[in-house]
Amino acid sequence: MKQKVYFIPVTTPVDDASACARLRHVIESHRLLDFIAERDMVAIKTHFGEGGKTGHIQPSYLKMLGELVRGKKGSPFLTETQTLYKGNRADAVSHLNHAHAQGYGRENTGMPIIMADGLYGDEEVEVALPGKIYQSVKLASIIVKAGALIMVSHFTGHLAAGFGCALKNMGMGCSSRKGKMNQHSTAKPKIKVKACTRCGLCVQWCPESAITMGEESAVIDSAVCIGCGQCLAVCQFDAVAYNWGATYEQLQKKVTEHAWGVARGKKDKLICFNFLIRMSKDCDCMTSFDPIVPDIGVVISADPVAADAASLDLVENRAGKKLSQLAYDIPYRFQIDYAREIGFGNPDYELLTVS
Numbered sequence: 634m635k636q637k638v639y640f641i642p643v644t645t646p647v648d649d650a651s652a653c654a655r656l657r658h659v660i661e662s663h664r665l666l667d668f669i670a671e672r673d674m675v676a677i678k679t680h681f682g683e684g685g686k687t688g689h690i691q692p693s694y695l696k697m698l699g700e701l702v703r704g705k706k707g708s709p710f711l712t713e714t715q716t717l718y719k720g721n722r723a724d725a726v727s728h729l730n731h732a733h734a735q736g737y738g739r740e741n742t743g744m745p746i747i748m749a750d751g752l753y754g755d756e757e758v759e760v761a762l763p764g765k766i767y768q769s770v771k772l773a774s775i776i777v778k779a780g781a782l783i784m785v786s787h788f789t790g791h792l793a794a795g796f797g798c799a800l801k802n803m804g805m806g807c808s809s810r811k812g813k814m815n816q817h818s819t820a821k822p823k824i825k826v827k828a829c830t831r832c833g834l835c836v837q838w839c840p841e842s843a844i845t846m847g848e849e850s851a852v853i854d855s856a857v858c859i860g861c862g863q864c865l866a867v868c869q870f871d872a873v874a875y876n877w878g879a880t881y882e883q884l885q886k887k888v889t890e891h892a893w894g895v896a897r898g899k900k901d902k903l904i905c906f907n908f909l910i911r912m913s914k915d916c917d918c919m920t921s922f923d924p925i926v927p928d929i930g931v932v933i934s935a936d937p938v939a940a941d942a943a944s945l946d947l948v949e950n951r952a953g954k955k956l957s958q959l960a961y962d963i964p965y966r967f968q969i970d971y972a973r974e975i976g977f978g979n980p981d982y983e984l985l986t987v988s
């Protein structure tokens with residue numbers, strides 16, 4: 634049986650006020666939040682973006698979702714987890730300050746923000762899983778404890794996952810620091826000595842202090858490196874080499890199993906909103922913004938696998954190109970294909986276009 638996926642198209646450039654009003658109407662008329670019970674603590678998981686980049690989901694959409702949750706007598710709150718890499722989202726205090734600076738304070742959303750993995754990203758619950766890679770995954774504790782989960786995800790390209798949307802937001806975004814490290818640890822980078830200018834940026838941003846500055850170039854201690862990829866992301870001189878070929882598949886499968894761990898604890902208590910607007914080559918953790926396709930709309934499903942499968946198809950159909958031609962030229966279907974293989978969700982969907 635096919636999984637139901639709702640699709641609300643938008644014109645480009647998106648008119649957020651109009652799109653938000655239409656989204657609200659669809660949620661109410663199709664009773665999409667009826668699974669929320671009185672007194673449910675409802676986590677609304679999103680991404681607050683990076684300063685300087687404007688692609689992240691606007692607070693007005695979150696405010697609307699919070700109002701609808703309160704209409705069901707639930708208690709909504711916004712939530713996020715800390716990043717592995719250093720920066721203004723690496724601990725709860727910095728991350729909260731950042732979220733407020735980005736406009737996600739109560740004055741704009743009507744909700745408090747509760748960081749899901751505590752002050753340092755180490756508040757976690759280990760959840761059992763019949764995976765092929767993991768028998769258990771380490772998830773942010775508030776995600777596990779919340780009575781219901783609303784995933785609000787932004788479709789973007791991604792340099793290792795191929796694309797990021799609901800599955801990536803759940804798998805990586807709902808994991809504790811250890812859970813994130815478990816997913817990233819397959820890849821270990823090397824410095825290309827001739828390309829390195831010794832600018833020091835990778836030394837500054839490495840979360841594990843695994844990089845020191847040598848006489849000719851930066852040097853990575855692979856025994857300390859956790860394979861998070863942050864040095865690759867910050868190097869402006871293409872001086873960090875990753876053996877991606879060996880790792881795309883593993884990373885995407887690991888993300889999928891972590892997302893499965895999240896979903897298993899939220900049976901009939903989960904809904905995913907995928908925003909296919911302001912889509913860029915890189916994820917919202919990056920400060921660059923290279924649009925890859927015009928605005929498309931919002932995809933909604935109770936099943937993150939179906940939501941992502943439909944989102945990917947909509948992007949490729951709209952662009953008339955494969956995602957590997959739009960963003961990074963890497964394999965990008967492992968998240969969806971592997972979900973099918975392990976019996977997580979249903980990538981076969983029925984698209985219901987509502988306007």
Ligand code: SF4
Nearest residue numbers: 829830832833835868
């Ligand atoms: S960021 Fe790149 S160029 Fe700068 S020190 Fe690190 S590897 Fe070298």
Ligand code: SF4
Nearest residue numbers: 839858859861862864
């Ligand atoms: S050296 Fe390893 S731990 Fe440090 S930023 Fe690079 S990938 Fe991450």
